[in-house]
Amino acid sequence: MNPLFDLKGKVALITGGTHGLGMAMAMGLGQAGATLVINGHSSQEKIDKALETYRAEGITAHGCLFDVTQEAAVMESVAQIESEVGPIDILVNNAGIIKRIPLVEMSVEEWDQVIRTDLTGVFIMSKHVVKGMMERGAGKIINICSMMSELGRNTVGAYAAAKGGLKMLTQNMATEWARHNIQVNGIGPGYFATSQTAPIRVDGHPFNDFILQRTPAGRWGDPADLAGTAVFLAAPASDFINGQVIYVDGGILATIGRPANES
Numbered sequence: 001m002n003p004l005f006d007l008k009g010k011v012a013l014i015t016g017g018t019h020g021l022g023m024a025m026a027m028g029l030g031q032a033g034a035t036l037v038i039n040g041h042s043s044q045e046k047i048d049k050a051l052e053t054y055r056a057e058g059i060t061a062h063g064c065l066f067d068v069t070q071e072a073a074v075m076e077s078v079a080q081i082e083s084e085v086g087p088i089d090i091l092v093n094n095a096g097i098i099k100r101i102p103l104v105e106m107s108v109e110e111w112d113q114v115i116r117t118d119l120t121g122v123f124i125m126s127k128h129v130v131k132g133m134m135e136r137g138a139g140k141i142i143n144i145c146s147m148m149s150e151l152g153r154n155t156v157g158a159y160a161a162a163k164g165g166l167k168m169l170t171q172n173m174a175t176e177w178a179r180h181n182i183q184v185n186g187i188g189p190g191y192f193a194t195s196q197t198a199p200i201r202v203d204g205h206p207f208n209d210f211i212l213q214r215t216p217a218g219r220w221g222d223p224a225d226l227a228g229t230a231v232f233l234a235a236p237a238s239d240f241i242n243g244q245v246i247y248v249d250g251g252i253l254a255t256i257g258r259p260a261n262e263s
Contacts (some may be wrong), residue, residue: 001033004237011086013040015068015092015125016095017028018050021144021223025092025187029234030059034090041067041095058242068121071128073086078128084211085138090234091129094144096162103157111158118162119169126173126184134180143170145186145245150253167245174222174243183242185233190249192221214257217250219253245257 001008014239016022017135020207030036036054036067038061040047047063054061061205062085066073083090096118126141133139148160149167167187191211193201200207201220229248232238247253 005231005235006033007090007231009039010034010089010234011041011132012090012092013037013064013081013088014092014094014130015121017092018046019045020196021189021192021226022092022094024145024223025094025142025226025230026061027054027057027247028060028224028231029092030054030057031227032231032235034234035085036061037085037088038063039068039077039095040065068093069116069127071124071196074124075128078132082132087132088129089133089138090140090142091125092142092144092230092234093125094146095121097158098159100155101158105221106158114158115162115165118159119165122166122169128140130137130173130177130182133182134177137181139177139180139182140238141182141184142174142230142233143173143184143190144187145170147188147190147247147249147253149186149188150247151243170245171243178242183233183238185238185241185243186245187229187233188228188245188247188249188253189226190215190221190247190252192223192225194223198231215250215252216255219250221248 006154012034014022014026017026026036029089038050044065047065051061051063064077064081066077097114099114122143143166145166146163149163152160170184227246229246
C-alpha cells in the first residue's frame with residue numbers, strides 16, 4: 001500500500017458507524033489497515049450486527065455503546081477504548097440526526113435535540129479524544145458536515161444551523177490544535193443512495209428527478225464514494241491540510257443547476 005494512504009497500526013473511532021454513510025467511511029478506513037472502534041447509542045444488538053459485517057471483510061473492529069451527547073459516558077468510553085484497544089489516532093464525528101419540521105412548527109425541545117446531537121456532541125467527543133492526541137503530538141479528526149453547511153432548504157433549519165456551526169467549529173478546532181500536529185477537517189456529503197432515501201429515489205418521484213437534474217454527475221452518490229475522502233483525511237497524505245471541508249456531492253455546489261434537457 002502507498003505509505004501516503006496506509007493506516008496500519010492506527011485506531012479509528014467512528015461515531016454512528018453501525019450503518020449508512022458512517023459504515024461506508026469506516027469500511028474504507030478498515031480496508032486501509034486501521035483498527036476500528038464503532039460507536040452506536042441505540043442498542044448493543046445493532047453494534048454487534050455491524051461488527052459482523054466489518055469482520056466478514058477481514059477488518060479488525062470493536063464496538064462501544066454510548067451517547068455522544070452525554071459527557072460522562074463519553075469520558076468513560078474514551079478511556080476504556082484507549083486502555084483496551086489503543087490510543088485513538090483518528091476520530092470521525094459522524095453521529096447525527098435530522099428533524100424535517102418547519103421552523104415555525106418546531107418546538108424548542110426538538111431544536112435543542114438536533115443542535116445537541118449534531119453540534120454539541122462533536123464538541124464533547126473531540127474535547128475528550130483530542131487530549132490524548134495532544135499528548136502524543138499527532139491526530140486526525142474528521143467532522144461530517146453537509147451541503148447544509150452552505151445552503152438552506154425548507155424544513156431543515158435546525159440541521160442546517162448545526163451543520164453550519166460544525167463547519168466553523170471545524171475551523172476553530174484546526175486553529176487551536178494545529179500546533180500539536182493535529183489535523184481537523186470536514187466532509188460534506190451531498191445526496192446519497194441509502195435506506196433512508198430509498199422511498200424517494202424511485203423513477204418519477206419529484207425529488208428524485210430534482211436531484212438527478214440538479215447534480216452535474218447525474219446520479220445519487222453511492223456511500224462507497226465517501227470512503228476515499230475519509231481515508232485521505234485520515235492518512236499522512238493530508239498532513240498539511242487543516243480546517244477544510246471537502247464536499248462530496250457530485251458537483252452540486254459548483255453549479256446553479258444542470259439544464260433539465262441536458263443529457
